[in-house]
Amino acid sequence: MTGATVRIAIAGSGCVLPSGWGVQRFWSAASEARSGIAVLQSKVFHSERVAAFGHVSDEDHQTSRQDVAQNLQRYCPPAVIWGVSAVRQALAEAGLEPGNDSLRYGLYCCQGGYTHPSLAAYGELLHECRDESGADMRRLAQRVLQERALDPFLVLKSLSNGLLGIVSLALKLECECNAYMQGVAGNLAALREACAALQSGRVDAAIVVGAGSELDPLALAALAEAGVISTNGSQTLRAFDRQGTGGIAGEGAAALILRRVDDLPDGPQTCLSALFAHPRLGSLNLPDKQVDLLVSSASGDPQKDADLARTLARAGAAHITSSVPVTGILSGAPSLVDLILARNALLAQRVPPIIGLQQPVDPHLPFVLGEGRDAVLRDCLIINRDDNGFSACYQLDYQSTD
């Protein structure tokens, strides 16, 4: 946040994650060491080697659908519906009603990779056009182009800015906007642009939202080929653990409302005070002072987590935790989820544990094992490394009323 004299606070948050619908469910799951990762379930594919996934439950999906008008749902893959629901939660906490206040809004969105079109969109057609050597692609082309066998709205469900379009329509938001793709880098870009818009006075309230899912055979195959998720049938993601068996993917959405601190009533605030990014983790800028809390991404792979731990050691922190065992590895909102976790920790003055961690890859680092603990927390660093290369660092400062 170069040259920033205007402080930016998180005024509201919302999420739909494998841990449940809403921030409270997420915070409870993290605090009570309950993972949202479960047995992988799909009507489209099956696997014994990729055995677990961080699913958003059907019940939470149905709850989220109530936040999106029926006529818009035909344009929405599930992740976009979760995104709208997360935004509405965040606005409610921030006490904002776009259209009923005089604020100028900005909308900054990020989507994960394979939200749509997933193979499910073509599954029936492929099956129908299949012979012993696989699908006849000429026949499939004929079915699509001449017999109109494809969902006409598939292109809209597949938009990389579909989340932006649906949120703007659902909330009747006519405002500055940006859509970004992919995980940590997309979250970072959305947060950076939102902060810049607030600091330059172009907007008064910034909505930052990310959503995505990799629940698709081609998507999961790509993650497996890249070594991001395990193919050994593992059911748990053990972050920073020497006995880790690899990563497990998850899905979900998260949203933040950012405001200028000066525009908010007096009270405790969590302020986003620094943003850094780099394509190489080892070259990532880190603040030169020790922080009370560090929230880190994790891979579940002991070797990769040991590499990451070396960067964490460079940061210096009194306590280290991670949300990844709660949600799985997210493609749409990884940094936003970590910011929500960090904010809740700062507000509660409590550090949730790293679920399942028993033998840390670095015994000298202050990973939080077992149960959560109360602590004096004034600031928090969030370090994210994406599975496809990008790294980012965020700093949150806590301002109490005292």
Add this chain to the structure above:
Amino acid sequence: MRTREVYVTGFGLVAPMALDAATLFERICQKQSCVREHPRFKALGFNNSAAGFIDDGQWQQIAAGFGGNATLHPRQSVLAEFVARQALQHAGLTPTAFAHARSGLFLGANKYCADSHDLHRASRCMDETGRVDLDQLLDTPAASRALFGRRVDQQTLHLAETLGIRDHISTHSDACAAGTMAIGSAYRAIERGEIDLAICGAVELMANELPYYMFNSLGALCQADLPASEQSRPFMPDRCGFVISEGAAMVVLESAEHAQRRKATPLGRVLGYANVCEAQKMTSSSRDGSKYEECMEAAIEDAGLLSSAVQHVNTHGTSTQANDSCEALALQRVFGECQEHVTFTANKSAIGHSLAGSGAIEAVLSLISLRDGVLLPTLNYDHDRTEYPSLKFLSEPMRQSINVVMSNSFGFGGVNSSLVLGRA
């Protein structure tokens, strides 16, 4: 004058049938279309196989200049490096310049969809009920050796690593507006003093069968019984959809101080920008053009100009009924009585619609018009039959010195963007 002026000091471009910006500009001047029959679409038996696409010959030349084993990288990274090298060379910069400056990378791109090879691969792993056996799929190697080959941010990562760019790194995915919004975001970051140097634009590779299926199923693609080169006909009454295309373009932006310090020759300036979501519909704007009008007005205001200062508009002009109608009405509203002093062009008539790539490509063509004083014709445009006679679209190239161009990009999802560019 702005607090910090933003100069354009270099650009690079690859489009169908053109491996650089000068070649593309010259092709359009000569009214040569870049749209032709796509051999893959023909092989799949499409009735209409018209597309703009980067062909195998072009890919060989692009890969030949890659600083590594191109087969190990996603195609979008290979293309991005090729275009970035052009832009840097044009700007007189070495790649190390970015690591030594406060710099940023802003690249537009939408999704890289699966293709027939991926679908065929998956279909071979289906059981009798149609469910895919993921374990079998994992044992069936993908055609490409590149990891994350379908991930849209890989070209951004590759360039950020190659150029040593940190912090300001973004992959803009605002559908058809992404290229313009990437350039606009870079302009803003320089203008507010956060960075001094940026490379920005878009890389789009959507000319394959799955995007074709999806856009066609929505009714957005031209299916007229016309030669490929005549199918994209923006603003004509018989327009009936866009022609899918692909391509990439990037520009180097610098703060005036940075450019002057290294004695760079400015090619143009970014004067203003607007990016708004309009909350109307997913696929079209307000029928009266008012939302597009608001976007253009906001960009002109950001430039500190009046609409009468804009002399030329590079329209979004997709050749769909709805978009061109909304844009034409918006242009009439913005320019009012000044219309006769403004000329218009629609580059998609020659290139097709390269989605995210289009805004960046059109920005580069606009910069050449500003630099060289040559305005591009709109192919397949007939003055005698036009639906909007008050808008002066050129059907022949025109030599005329201009100072200000506005370039529009409007995307599905209701995202609108306008960029105001000025002569150096």
